[in-house]
Amino acid sequence: MHLENWDDLKFVLAMKRHGTMSAAARHLNTNVATVSRRLDRMSQELDLPLFKKRGQGFVSTSAADRLAEVAEAIEHRLRSEIGTIRSIDKTARIGLDIAAPPAVHTHYLLPRLPELVHLFPNVVITLTDKVFAQGLGEADIQIRIGRPEGGRLKARKFRDYAMRVYHGRDHVLNGEWIGLSNRYPDANLLKEIYRDARDEPRYRVEEMPLVHQLIRMTGLPGVLPDFSVAPSDGFVAAQLEGNSIQGELWITYHETRHNDAILRSVVDWICRTEPPAGHA
Numbered sequence: 001m002h003l004e005n006w007d008d009l010k011f012v013l014a015m016k017r018h019g020t021m022s023a024a025a026r027h028l029n030t031n032v033a034t035v036s037r038r039l040d041r042m043s044q045e046l047d048l049p050l051f052k053k054r055g056q057g058f059v060s061t062s063a064a065d066r067l068a069e070v071a072e073a074i075e076h077r078l079r080s081e082i083g084t085i086r087s088i089d090k091t092a093r094i095g096l097d098i099a100a101p102p103a104v105h106t107h108y109l110l111p112r113l114p115e116l117v118h119l120f121p122n123v124v125i126t127l128t129d130k131v132f133a134q135g136l137g138e139a140d141i142q143i144r145i146g147r148p149e150g151g152r153l154k155a156r157k158f159r160d161y162a163m164r165v166y167h168g169r170d171h172v173l174n175g176e177w178i179g180l181s182n183r184y185p186d187a188n189l190l191k192e193i194y195r196d197a198r199d200e201p202r203y204r205v206e207e208m209p210l211v212h213q214l215i216r217m218t219g220l221p222g223v224l225p226d227f228s229v230a231p232s233d234g235f236v237a238a239q240l241e242g243n244s245i246q247g248e249l250w251i252t253y254h255e256t257r258h259n260d261a262i263l264r265s266v267v268d269w270i271c272r273t274e275p276p277a278g279h280a
Contacts, residue, residue: 011038012050012064013071017137019057027138042067072136073152076254079140083262094123094262098270099130099139103208104249107228108143112273119269123262129207131184140263142252143270154258158249158271162226165193165238168219173238176202178214178222190223193243197221 014024014035021032028035043050050067051058060068083094098109105127116125128139135151136142148155167173177194179201180187187204191197203214211222212233221238225247229235237243251270257263 008038008042009067009071009074011035012042013068013075015039015051015058016060016064016068019059021058069152072254073256076136076140077256080257080260080263083260092122095126096123096141096263096266097126097128097139098141098143098266099128099137100143101131101145101208102129103212103225103228104143105129106209108273109270116266116269120262120266123266131207136252136254140253140257141267141270144250144252145247147248147250148252152255153252154255156251156267156271158251159227161247161249163189163223163245163247164226164243165190165221165240166215166224166229166235167221167238168215169234169236171219171221173221176220178202178211178218178220179204180208180211180223181206186223189245190221193223193240193245194221194238 010028011024014027015021018024018027021035025032025035039050046063048063049061050064051060100109109127113125116123130137130139130142130144136153143158147157173194173196175196175198177190177197179190181204190201202220203218205211205214208224208228212224212228214220215222215224215235216233224235251267253263253267
């Protein structure tokens, strides 16, 4: 590979993350033709295919995976250095993207953002919903379900929690239930606990906070993490055998960011964060 073409790596990384040329082009603020040309050039120089067409998108080859790993390390190292440089100027803004499941944002981070702004006035936070833990992607910090295995990530345990079936206090179980979209692996988790539930739910929704809202509105049972339920909600845990599936939340960031003082301070702050008053 010619040294002057090293920035082709960012096209490999964008393609691996986003899966289509159009999505990669939008992320890089360019066009599909440029993405295609850059990927073709790198593939020709390596004499190896980088992506293979599958359905409407592309899947990466092992060669693309290795190059994307290099590109991601460079990206995070640059973010760290830029943050360090900007921190010298007390008026400069430093951006941090925190990715987490929506329920974590809703019940751990959003209520505490004013405190974060007070402690780190120059840090500009972006909250990104990310349910599936398929790596950091473009996030600086990820709160994920379960400890990551492999990869160049630093990991720190955040919280233990339990998934339980909850319903309205006055609701009598009658087989009806609330489920998540079928695109989730645990879309029908409730049926593993509530064995008399009907085959299909009355409602399916995209995110846990919507399950919470529907239980409040209808009283029907749905699965929620215990940290998202407050006494004031009027929910009760269903009296069902095995109604407690244990899980862990972990905080991860790229190993190249380990000496990033701002990022580490925000991670420390997150780990000190307690649920809002009144939550389980």
